[in-house]
Amino acid sequence: MTADESPDYNRRKELPAEVPSAPGTPGPETPAGPAGAQPEGKPQLTGRQRLAKGLWPPRVTRPQLIVALLLFVLGLGLAIQVRSNSDSSALRGARQEDLVRILDELDDRTERLEQEKRRLEEQRTGLENSSDQAEEARKQTVERERQLGILAGTVAAQGPGITLTIEDRKGAIEADMLLDAIQELRAAGAEAIQINDVRVVADTYLSDAEGGGVRVDGRKVGEPYLFKVIGKPQDLEPALNIPGGVVQTLEKEQATVTVERSEKIVVDALRPAKRPDYARSSSQ
Numbered sequence: 001m002t003a004d005e006s007p008d009y010n011r012r013k014e015l016p017a018e019v020p021s022a023p024g025t026p027g028p029e030t031p032a033g034p035a036g037a038q039p040e041g042k043p044q045l046t047g048r049q050r051l052a053k054g055l056w057p058p059r060v061t062r063p064q065l066i067v068a069l070l071l072f073v074l075g076l077g078l079a080i081q082v083r084s085n086s087d088s089s090a091l092r093g094a095r096q097e098d099l100v101r102i103l104d105e106l107d108d109r110t111e112r113l114e115q116e117k118r119r120l121e122e123q124r125t126g127l128e129n130s131s132d133q134a135e136e137a138r139k140q141t142v143e144r145e146r147q148l149g150i151l152a153g154t155v156a157a158q159g160p161g162i163t164l165t166i167e168d169r170k171g172a173i174e175a176d177m178l179l180d181a182i183q184e185l186r187a188a189g190a191e192a193i194q195i196n197d198v199r200v201v202a203d204t205y206l207s208d209a210e211g212g213g214v215r216v217d218g219r220k221v222g223e224p225y226l227f228k229v230i231g232k233p234q235d236l237e238p239a240l241n242i243p244g245g246v247v248q249t250l251e252k253e254q255a256t257v258t259v260e261r262s263e264k265i266v267v268d269a270l271r272p273a274k275r276p277d278y279a280r281s282s283s284q
Contacts, residue, residue: 150192153199153271157192161265162236164227167256171223175206175214177253178225181246182206185229188239192230192267196221199269233261 149155164181166173182200185193193200198216207215213222229236237259240246247257 151202152273153192153201153269154273156266156268156270157230158264158266159191159230160233160263161190161192161228161230161261162233163258163260163262163265164225164229164240165256165258165260166223166225166227166250168223168225168253170254171212172253173214173223173225173250173255175208177246177250178214178216179206180249181227181240184239184246185227185231185236188231188235190229190231190236192228194228194267194269196226197269199267199271201271228265228267230265230267237261 146155150157164185166178166181178195182193182204195216198204198219198221200216204217209215209220213220214225215221240259247259250257
């Protein structure tokens with residue numbers, strides 16, 4: 001075998017000669033390393049890290065968000081419907097005796113609630129009535145106190161009535177004559193009487209004063225004797241002017257008597273209220 005016929009010689013002969021690359025022309029590419037190898041200088045990522053990097057942050061589009069919201073609403077509605085169907089199915093599958101018992105319990109509860117409602121309404125009505133009664137009792141108490149104060153002479157009073165003026169220049173008027181006038185006025189309906197500046201009450205007494213004049217409850221009053229009387233004028237004046245009455249008796253003693261009607265008489269002479277030593281109210 002010759003050198004020309006050698007296999008190695010033939011193989012070398014068939015290889016093309018390398019052509020030098022021109023300036024600026026890229027040379028043959030360097031064979032790449034293993035597939036997926038990271039460039040030098042950067043840390044290599046594991047498969048799990050690359051998966052997480054691809055999934056986060058999520059890229060949600062508007063249509064996807066709308067679809068998710070619709071699915072949530074649909075699921076919520078289905079859950080509510082299933083729950084309601086389960087509640088009603090419990091009654092639908094109950095026995096007749098159980099349904100009757102449930103209805104009886106509901107009727108009993110309704111009756112108890114109605115009774116409680118009626119009781120509360122009656123309690124409210126009672127409280128309202130008691131409040132009204134208390135207010136009415138308070139008003140009556142105040143009015144009664146005012147009336148008793150007028151009769152006792154502890155409060156001032158005013159109203160229609162008459163004024164009786166007696167002038168005794170000769171000093172012939174005695175205590176019993178003025179007492180007769182008071183009794184005639186009371187019999188005619190006098191509600192409040194005042195002589196000069198002394199209030200006349202139920203226990204008032206009159207006496208003759210030394211040196212002339214009259215004492216009313218121990219206080220001396222002189223002429224002219226001025227009576228202020230509250231009552232119905234149409235009854236008071238005729239009671240004094242009857243034949244043989246107070247006016248004629250006083251005129252026989254040469255006293256001057258004047259009676260005048262008035263729509264407003266003010267009786268403002270007051271007596272101090274006396275506190276009882278032993279008597280107490282019996283009301284609880």
